[in-house]
Amino acid sequence: MARRQSRVLNDEEEVQLDMTPMLDVVFILLIFFIVTAVFVKEPGVDILRPETQLRDREKPTLLVAVTANDEIYVDGDVYELSQLRNVFEQLREENPRAEAMIQGDLGAPAGTVLDVQELLMDMDVPVKVSTQE
Template identity: 35%
Template structure:
């Protein structure tokens, strides 16, 4: 009888306590969520032209895409040229320190790119960059 009580007591002592391990896993999960940077996309695939002097823009969070057909996309939504200025002004009001990056497909017309840049300047955007592949 005494022997069986000692065996049951030893079995209770040999169980692994998983609580500290779960705490560490949750702390690591929170760390990775907080430190992850999310890539913003314009909503469509654009084949950007290559440039040997391309530089990374750290503060650019408003992306405008121009398709080969001349369609304009802002914040994953197609936008007409007339509505481009107010749409970008609204996005820049929410993030005043952000710049604008135009992702023009290399098959798109340069005239459409100039029209987009002109509308952005009329809307008060002064920090405009063009996307290119290094």
């Protein structure tokens, strides 16, 4: 009589698990989180802002910093006032619904801060001036 093979696994047989589908899912999740992540833009310089009593938290998409040395920083780079329109137009193309926040140092010339604010308002970009609590 012939012996029938048992359907029960012997101790000698190894069970192998295919990890490829799990890795595919992990990479898809990683790509999803990278694409949907919101990156915070910094102006590139530390600013001592004037104090205020308001406690509203804003999340602007465009940060402009004016230092006490009359330097204008946008995304970590220094620009002259005459160059800002082109820079703002490029950033506006990336994000048409951009909102701007100007961080003016305590010693920054008020005229420069107002010139930047006026330029942004001329381009129909909502703009606010940042203060410290």
